[in-house]
Amino acid sequence: MDRFLSEYIDRVRPAFSTLPRDAAHQVAFAFLSYKLGIYPDAVTRCDQALKIIGGRPIPKVLGTALRIVHERADALSQARYDTKLPFLFRKEDLPFGIIDPSEPVVDPDLFQLTNALVILYAAALIASPDDDQALEEQEKYILQLLATYRKSLKK
Numbered sequence: 781m782d783r784f785l786s787e788y789i790d791r792v793r794p795a796f797s798t799l800p801r802d803a804a805h806q807v808a809f810a811f812l813s814y815k816l817g818i819y820p821d822a823v824t825r826c827d828q829a830l831k832i833i834g835g836r837p838i839p840k841v842l843g844t845a846l847r848i849v850h851e852r853a854d855a856l857s858q859a860r861y862d863t864k865l866p867f868l869f870r871k872e873d874l875p876f877g878i879i880d881p882s883e884p885v886v887d888p889d890l891f892q893l894t895n896a897l898v899i900l901y902a903a904a905l906i907a908s909p910d911d912d913q914a915l916e917e918q919e920k921y922i923l924q925l926l927a928t929y930r931k932s933l934k935k
Contacts, residue, residue, distance in 0.1 A: 782923060789902050792876055795839045796903040803832040804907035807846070808915060811900040814849055815921055819857035826850035841873040842903055845896035852893055865889045894925050 799807070810825035826846045833843060848865055855863035869877065869892060877895040901922050905915045 785922060785926065789905060792902050793906050795876065796906045799838055799903055799907035800832060801908060803829050804904050805911060806832060807900050808904035808908045808911035810846065810849060811897060811904055812914060814853050815918060819853040822853035823850055823857065839876060841876040841899060844869055844873055845899040848892050848896035849900060865892050868892065869895060897925060898922060
């Protein structure tokens with residue numbers, strides 16, 4: 781399973797390597813805050829990362845991933861557990877996902893959230909060397925998320 785994650789990070793490295801460090805740091809903390817259940821902070825960090833990224837030539841999929849995590853974290857912070865995610869990944873975003881969407885997806889919201897969290901994790905790991913250790917400690921969490929989609933991982 782970790783081979784898929786390593787290959788994925790290598791595949792998206794060129795796209796996310798130009799992410800400014802301050803934005804990457806916010807992305808890292810958005811991911812970490814969400815993972816740790818500090819949802820209001822995840823919302824704030826997503827907003828800050830989106831503001832820093834602005835119109836920079838960064839793959840739009842990162843903005844989509846940040847919005848998805850923002851929406852889910854905001855819903856969870858307000859105890860709205862059944863809120864549907866409004867931001868869908870577009871066809872042009874799919875090469876940046878690790879899960880193959882052509883496979884049947886039982887829960888589209890979970891599919892989006894899992895892909896979004898993996899994208900945030902990879903982008904931060906690539907572009908925020910100051911957060912490497914904290915992110916690497918969360919690799920097991922990412923692998924657990926991916927285990928749900930074992931048969932659908934892009935090869």
